[in-house]
Every structure is written in C-alpha cells, then in structure tokens.
Amino acid sequence: MEATIEVSGLSKRYGSTVALDRMTFRVTPGQVTGFVGPNGAGKSTTMRILVGLDRADAGTAKVGDRSYHELVRPMTTVGTLLDAAAIHPARTGRNHLLWLAQSQRIPAGRVDELLEEVGLAGAARRRGGGYSLGMRQRLGVAAALLGDPPILILDEPFNGLDPAGFVWMRDLLRRRAEQGRAVLVASHLMGELQDLAGHVVVVAGGRVVADAPTRDMRDRYGSLESAYLELVR
Amino acid sequence: MIRAELTKLRTVRGWLFGLTAAVVLFVGSALLVAAGSHMSCGDQACPAPPVGPDGQAVEDHFGFAHRTLAGDGSLTAHVRDFSGIITYPPPRHDQIVEGLVPWAKAGLVIKDGTRPGSPYAAVMLTGSHGVRMQHDYVHDRAGGPTGARWLRLTRTGASVTAYASLDGKTWTTVGTVEMSGPAEIGFLIASPGDITVTENGLGGTSVQSRFTQASAVFDQITSTAGGEWRYDEVGGGGPGADWEKYHRPAGLEASAGRLTLTGSGDLAPVSGMAAVPYLAGTVPALLAVLIVAVLFITSEFRRGLIRTTLLASPARGHVLAAKAAVIGGVTFTVVLVAVVAARAWSTTVFRANGNIVLPTGALTDLRLAVGTAALLAVTAVLAYGLGVLLRRGLPAILLAVLLTVVPYLLATTSLLPPGAGEWLLRVTPAAGFAVQQTFPAYGHVLLPYTPAQGYFPLAPLAGLAIAAAWALGLLVLAVLRFRRADV
Numbered sequence: 001m002e003a004t005i006e007v008s009g010l011s012k013r014y015g016s017t018v019a020l021d022r023m024t025f026r027v028t029p030g031q032v033t034g035f036v037g038p039n040g041a042g043k044s045t046t047m048r049i050l051v052g053l054d055r056a057d058a059g060t061a062k063v064g065d066r067s068y069h070e071l072v073r074p075m076t077t078v079g080t081l082l083d084a085a086a087i088h089p090a091r092t093g094r095n096h097l098l099w100l101a102q103s104q105r106i107p108a109g110r111v112d113e114l115l116e117e118v119g120l121a122g123a124a125r126r127r128g129g130g131y132s133l134g135m136r137q138r139l140g141v142a143a144a145l146l147g148d149p150p151i152l153i154l155d156e157p158f159n160g161l162d163p164a165g166f167v168w169m170r171d172l173l174r175r176r177a178e179q180g181r182a183v184l185v186a187s188h189l190m191g192e193l194q195d196l197a198g199h200v201v202v203v204a205g206g207r208v209v210a211d212a213p214t215r216d217m218r219d220r221y222g223s224l225e226s227a228y229l230e231l232v233r
Numbered sequence: 234m235i236r237a238e239l240t241k242l243r244t245v246r247g248w249l250f251g252l253t254a255a256v257v258l259f260v261g262s263a264l265l266v267a268a269g270s271h272m273s274c275g276d277q278a279c280p281a282p283p284v285g286p287d288g289q290a291v292e293d294h295f296g297f298a299h300r301t302l303a304g305d306g307s308l309t310a311h312v313r314d315f316s317g318i319i320t321y322p323p324p325r326h327d328q329i330v331e332g333l334v335p336w337a338k339a340g341l342v343i344k345d346g347t348r349p350g351s352p353y354a355a356v357m358l359t360g361s362h363g364v365r366m367q368h369d370y371v372h373d374r375a376g377g378p379t380g381a382r383w384l385r386l387t388r389t390g391a392s393v394t395a396y397a398s399l400d401g402k403t404w405t406t407v408g409t410v411e412m413s414g415p416a417e418i419g420f421l422i423a424s425p426g427d428i429t430v431t432e433n434g435l436g437g438t439s440v441q442s443r444f445t446q447a448s449a450v451f452d453q454i455t456s457t458a459g460g461e462w463r464y465d466e467v468g469g470g471g472p473g474a475d476w477e478k479y480h481r482p483a484g485l486e487a488s489a490g491r492l493t494l495t496g497s498g499d500l501a502p503v504s505g506m507a508a509v510p511y512l513a514g515t516v517p518a519l520l521a522v523l524i525v526a527v528l529f530i531t532s533e534f535r536r537g538l539i540r541t542t543l544l545a546s547p548a549r550g551h552v553l554a555a556k557a558a559v560i561g562g563v564t565f566t567v568v569l570v571a572v573v574a575a576r577a578w579s580t581t582v583f584r585a586n587g588n589i590v591l592p593t594g595a596l597t598d599l600r601l602a603v604g605t606a607a608l609l610a611v612t613a614v615l616a617y618g619l620g621v622l623l624r625r626g627l628p629a630i631l632l633a634v635l636l637t638v639v640p641y642l643l644a645t646t647s648l649l650p651p652g653a654g655e656w657l658l659r660v661t662p663a664a665g666f667a668v669q670q671t672f673p674a675y676g677h678v679l680l681p682y683t684p685a686q687g688y689f690p691l692a693p694l695a696g697l698a699i700a701a702a703w704a705l706g707l708l709v710l711a712v713l714r715f716r717r718a719d720v
Binding site for chain 1: 241244246247533538543545546548
C-alpha cells in the first residue's frame, strides 16, 4: 500500500449551499501537506468524507488506494484528529485510548507508551472532563498515533497548545513525515505551515485554488500568508 | 468491537452506578415488599396448603362418601338433585340466595385415600359447566351429552374411565386417565367460594370470596365395591361457617338407596395466594437500566464521540449491533444476578413473616429468573434503539418509559378498564411483562385473571417475543437511518 491520500472530483451540497465543488488533490508521503483556506472553504468536509463520516454526492476520496470503509483496523492505516473535544467527560484519558486500542486489536501496552509520548502519563487516570484544551489535543493526537498509521489526517492540531506544545507538535509532525508517512494538516496558522509543510493545498469555495510546493508559493508571493491572502481573495 | 464497547460501558462511573442502582432497587424492593407481607393464623404458624401430584399447592376440600376399591371396579349413579346456596352475592351483598356457583361439583371420584393432596380422578356435574372429568387438581376436560345426569366411573388395571349418560343406558366416554394403587371410590360434593372483585379507589382491586354450599342427591347407585358408605370431609376441620352451624351442616344422609351429600370447598390448584414477591423491583430496576441504555449511545452523539467510534469501526451497522449486544448482554447478566439474590433473600424474609411459600416448580422459577433478565435486556435494547433514532437523551428516555413502564402500570393498577389494559399488554413492548406471570390461569378455577392480579393476556414467551420484536424493529430502523447519515 502506498501512503497517499487522493481526493478526486469530490462534490457535496448541503441544501442549496455548495460545500465541495469537484475538489481534487493528492497528498504524497514523506512530507507534511498543508491544507489551508478560509472557514467554510470545505476543509473539514473533505476530511470527514476522507474518513467515511460524511458521504460525497460525487467523486472519490481514497486513503492508501482504498476508501476508508474498506480498511480493516482502519486506525492502523489512517490516524485522524478531527475534534479533540469529542471525549466522554467521565472517562479517563487512559480508558479512552484503551477502548480505541481494543477496537483495533492493539495491545494495551501501546496505550501507556503513547500517553508517555504525548506527555499525558501524569493525567492518564484523570477524567477527561477535567482536561484543558491542550491536554485534550494531546489525547486526540495520541488516538491518531495509536495504530502507528502511515497516513495522518489532522484538523487544527495546534489548537489550544502552549508554546512548548507548538514545538512538540511541529517536531512530531516533521518526524512522522520524514519516516515516509503522508501527513495532511489543516490549519489557519500560515507561519507554522510555512516552516513545516513541504506542500500546500489552498482551497476556497469548495475547490482547490492552488496546489504547489511551499517553496514555490513563498518564492512567488513572498510568504505563505501573502500567497493565501492573494489566492482566496 | 464488543470488547471495546464493554470497556466504554464500564469506564463511565455514572453508568456503573446506574447498573448497580438497578440491582439495589431490584433486591431492595423485593425485600421491602417481603418485609411488609405478614400472615398469621392465631398464635401459630399458618398451615401450608397440600401439594398435589403435579407439584402445585392445591386446595383439597370436599365432602366424600366412600368405600374401599380393591383392584378393578365401577360405580354408577344418577344425580337426582343438585342445588345449593350462595351467601351475600352481588350486587347488594345483602342476602343469602339459592343457587350454584359455576364450578360447584357433584359426582363420582376415585381417590388415593383421604389425605389432602393425594391423586384422584373424578367425573362430575358442575354448576354451569356441564359434565367434566377432572384429575389431580389441575386437569379438566368437558364431555358427555348435554344435560346428562347419569355418571359412571370404572377402573380397569391402571386406567380410570369416566362416562356420562342421559338415560343410564347409552353411555358416552368423557375421558380416561392413568391411576393405580389402592383407592377409595365414592361420591364427592364441593362448592368453591363466590368470587367478587371490588375496585377500591385509585388503581387497586380487592378480591373477595364468600361462602357457598352445594347439596346433591344420588340415587340408582350401582357399586362393585361393597360395605358402608363412610363419610369424610377431606381437608376440613375448620370452625365452619355460620350457615353450617345454624342452617345446614355439611355431611352425608343415607336412606333407601339414596345418598344426600352436602358440603363446600374445591379440588383445584390454590388460588388467591401470593407468591414470594421477589420480582417486585422490576419496574424501578427497569427505569435505571433504561437511563443507562439510552445514555450509552446518546452521550456519544452529544459529545461527538460517535465520530471517533466510527473512525475506529466504519461499519456502522456492526457498531450499532455491537453496542446493542453489550448493553443487552450486560443488562441480562446484571439482572439475573439481582433476581437470584432477591429470590434467596426475600424468600427468607417472607417465610420469617409467617407467609406460606407456595411451590412454583423449578421450570417456572427458571423462566421467571431468565425471563425477567431477558425482559430487562430486551427493554434496554429498545431504549438504546430509541437513543440511536432520537440522538438525544431526555426524549429517548421519556419515550422508552412511555412505551414500556407506562402501559404496564396503567394495565396493572386498573386505572384503565381491564379490556384496554389487556390490549396494552398485547401490543406495546410492555407485553414482555407476561414472562413474569407466576401461576397459570386455570379454566376450571373462577378468578379474575387480570393484569392487576398478575395474569397477562399473552403467554410468557409470546409476550417476550412482542417486546423483542419492538426492540429489533426499532434497532433495524435505527441502523437503516444511521447507515446513510452524515455524523
């Protein structure tokens, strides 16, 4: 299996609102791909369709040459972070990861390993309801990394993190990309992406308006931020 | 996936608390009701009713004129007269009237001695159900020509055959039953109490039984057994009713080939006595279980956790089925434990209060325990299905209660007319409560077999099947809707 994400001709409407209009792009392994665009441009919808939560009206969305629902133990192929707040407040962080691990037949030892890695070992046995936004974000990342997947899909992974958390997240994503994984990161933080992403997909109004190496964007527009502002205007 | 869902269920403290509460409520209610039930008979323990050959507690009280039957033989007689009195019947309950209650009995009987509860086979004329052959208290069948007054009972080898006739010449077989060993053969007279049901205000009924007496004159008697006709009041020995003291005592009068037998009582399974109330906590426990079952799924919708669940297991039908299996399986196990504990504990308390513990039979006990666990499990799955459909906790809980607990309470507290109540217990998921019926309804025992008295319109498994069909239907609907939805 090749660690790629392939979105092709994806369209989706909600009533009369067009959310996606023939969205097409490809994410290749070995680098972080930035996924940027204004609110409502279709980033989250695309990601949700990629992992089978929403249904497209037309087009295909494949992860590793397959659609998500064909994957066996899907979290060992694709790690996803969409909404870090989606935990049960009464369940501890460790138990949250534990049921996820059990659903993928991943040994429980991996859970403790990951809690250590994302810096939640000390809070692992506390109820998730008491977690700060940053801690939830770390728990969400731990869930995404649980199955050691070759593909990562992360929506605003920097949300709620403190400055040390930014550094940690940046390193984590870069390291995964260097290991030959495909990493798709949706974010509004142009400064972060400029240093981190090797490639950028810019979307607006449900379609791709630019799909190029970050370096090319920077060369042409001066910075990723300028490129973004120019492209989505 | 099952294991992951089990982990989810056990790692939310509120749900564990809810399931524990279900057990505590179930056992606690049973104990409370048992502790509140008292029975006393003067200053001594109440005598337990005899137990019949089939294991039921039985009433075995009748007037018996008998001879010893060694081996084969037969008895034939004509019922010349059959009459009686009923004390203070409805509507005004103010006078004693002449008449027979529907199951007053006069006829011939072969019985294994006079010990109450011993086996027997009998053919009899009844107050208003014609000629019947009955044996061993719980078995009854109609037969013979309409209006027959001639009865015959014969024993050949190990079988007893009953006949009836209009003229004493042409005989019709009513039935044959197996019965061997030494026996007494003779005449029986019995007249069960007159049962009336009174509504007492909001949601309660009381059942009353008033004294009746029957009297039969037998003539044209042909008996292969010889000797005197000896009289015994089987199962008697009480103080006797005022009627017996001042007007007409029970007993036998013999004159010129004619026997007049007068008496009261019945040969029938015991009625109107309560079983150990160990299922009293079903509704409170059910409420606790319903809430947990609904929250088990709606909390996932509320927090968006359902998306994480579907990322881990994209096959949505499987996810919903696994969750249903977990909530149903856990409920079943937890309730089974609760029933076993409630039964053991409340039986001790019930007995200590002087109550008589009626034998129910191992199969019935098993059905009550497993059936109650299944009833709550099925209802939990139903509530969970509503949770999937509505996606919100409170509406799903309310609707689940409206579909299960409310019809049950309406039907069993006589807030509704019995017809409407029974209809509810046929079509709503509350039909499943039928699995909790302890004693069968007997066609030959006149009782108000209403939900308020613990009798349900459907057979136990049929009722449970209705509830299960509801649960399954809602689950299928939920899966169909959920499978194509964006979450």
